[in-house]
Amino acid sequence: MDEKLLLGQVLTFMDDPFARGWQAASRHSTRGGIVLRDGRIAATGEADALRRAHPRAQVTDYGEALILPGFVDAHMHYPQTGIIASWGKRLIDWLNSYTFPEEMRFGEASYARTQADLTLDLALAHGTTTLASFCTIHSESVTAFFEAAEARGMGVVAGKTCMDRNAPEGLRDTPRSAFDDSKALIETWHGRGRAAYAITPRFSPTSTPDQLAALGALWAEHPDCLMQTHLSEQTDEIAWVRGLFPQARDYLETYERHGLLGERGLYGHAIHLEPREIDRLAEVGAAVVHCPTSNTFIGSGLFDMAGMKARGIPVGLATDTGGGSSFSMLRTMAAAYEIGQLRGTPLHPAQLLWLATEGSARALHMGGQIGTLAPGAHADLCVLDLASTPAIAQRSDRAEDIWEALFPTIMMGDDRAVRDVWVSGASRRG
Numbered sequence: 009m010d011e012k013l014l015l016g017q018v019l020t021f022m023d024d025p026f027a028r029g030w031q032a033a034s035r036h037s038t039r040g041g042i043v044l045r046d047g048r049i050a051a052t053g054e055a056d057a058l059r060r061a062h063p064r065a066q067v068t069d070y071g072e073a074l075i076l077p078g079f080v081d082a083h084m085h086y087p088q089t090g091i092i093a094s095w096g097k098r099l100i101d102w103l104n105s106y107t108f109p110e111e112m113r114f115g116e117a118s119y120a121r122t123q124a125d126l127t128l129d130l131a132l133a134h135g136t137t138t139l140a141s142f143c144t145i146h147s148e149s150v151t152a153f154f155e156a157a158e159a160r161g162m163g164v165v166a167g168k169t170c171m172d173r174n175a176p177e178g179l180r181d182t183p184r185s186a187f188d189d190s191k192a193l194i195e196t197w198h199g200r201g202r203a204a205y206a207i208t209p210r211f212s213p214t215s216t217p218d219q220l221a222a223l224g225a226l227w228a229e230h231p232d233c234l235m236q237t238h239l240s241e242q243t244d245e246i247a248w249v250r251g252l253f254p255q256a257r258d259y260l261e262t263y264e265r266h267g268l269l270g271e272r273g274l275y276g277h278a279i280h281l282e283p284r285e286i287d288r289l290a291e292v293g294a295a296v297v298h299c300p301t302s303n304t305f306i307g308s309g310l311f312d313m314a315g316m317k318a319r320g321i322p323v324g325l326a327t328d329t330g331g332g333s334s335f336s337m338l339r340t341m342a343a344a345y346e347i348g349q350l351r352g353t354p355l356h357p358a359q360l361l362w363l364a365t366e367g368s369a370r371a372l373h374m375g376g377q378i379g380t381l382a383p384g385a386h387a388d389l390c391v392l393d394l395a396s397t398p399a400i401a402q403r404s405d406r407a408e409d410i411w412e413a414l415f416p417t418i419m420m421g422d423d424r425a426v427r428d429v430w431v432s433g434a435s436r437r438g
């Protein structure tokens with residue numbers, strides 16, 4: 009039996025710290041351990057007890073480093089890795105100036121694979137073990153991403169981004185081809201190994217009602233798939249949607265009318281929502297995904313985390329690269345904290361960490377499988393050095409509890425803080 013035992017500080021969540029309070033929802037061990045077997049977590053506990061119970065396990069001792077679930081990035085665009093940190097545009101100009109010219113290149117399978125490999129290696133270097141990515145209209149872009157993830161043992165979510173209007177020649181499909189190509193990709197990839205397919209209309213402005221209806225019909229045929237899209241990111245985008253869909257009462261209804269509102273739906277951004285939209289999201293149990301570095305970088309607005317959580321709406325956390333400005337979920341947590349401060353509702357580090365792990369996992373309907381150290385989950389782990397730079401070390405030295413020790417790394421940390429990352433029970437650092 010091939011068992012591995014990792015030792016270090018260990019933080020586990022028993023519950024959502026938004027619902028139960030962070031003290032009751034979490035447990036910290038200064039000298040804990042995790043047993044891995046067959047790519048899964050077999051046990052967690054105190055180091056000494058686990059050593060006695062598993063005497064033949066191969067031990068990796070991380071000392072004072074903190075063992076966590078790997079981060080889960082619930083919304084990003086791997087085809088935009090090459091254009092991250094492009095200057096000076098708001099959403100619609102951003103798409104036309106930077107995104108669409110780059111996405112044109114993904115019809116070439118070798119280029120798509122190069123960018124998929126690059127993105128997944130960057131994610132792993134930052135401690136992220138699962139990503140939900142938009143691809144491009146090209147099936148090749150989806151295949152490249154799933155193959156690159158499979159080669160690394162990673163569980164990912166991806167889908168062909170469908171657009172049949174308001175996009176340049178070469179980046180448009182049709183209602184029929186969007187349906188057929190997505191269906192073929194579902195049949196090849198959904199549930200193969202750790203791959204999960206998300207039906208992916210980019211957003212209402214780039215799909216005709218016919219295309220949205222075709223994708224709604226596809227989702228009805230494959231209700232175990234996720235559906236990912238964008239919702240109410242910027243006010244001028246919302247005005248555009250109102251012009252394109254005069255019969256719809258609001259942005260969410262453009263999806264709802266076409267069978268694209270459901271419990272397994274993931275709605276990125278969701279900043280400027282109408283009361284009816286919030287009510288419907290809550291009734292359906294659909295998830296929204298907060299992308300804080302993107303929202304500040306593109307100037308979109310301040311997401312209402314407290315309002316969403318108070319309504320019981322599942323919330324994931326995400327980088328939204330390349331509209332987001334960092335591959336790091338640490339930097340993403342920091343930006344979520346800053347947006348909370350600007351709204352007068354600061355988030356506790358336990359809440360930030362939970363959002364970046366179990367919160368995102370639950371939004372992706374992968375709770376219990378990823379984003380947790382619970383036995384039975386995939387052994388996807390991130391090991392954080394809580395003293396990775398002199399500035400962080402001098403602050404964490406003064407900490408009186410684990411949250412005070414972790415918060416400087418959340419606010420100031422980057423890939424230098426990632427001591428190791430494990431995927432499906434194997435260390436990616438060797």
Ligand SMILES: [Zn+2]
Nearest residue numbers: 085238276328
């Ligand atoms: Zn996005």
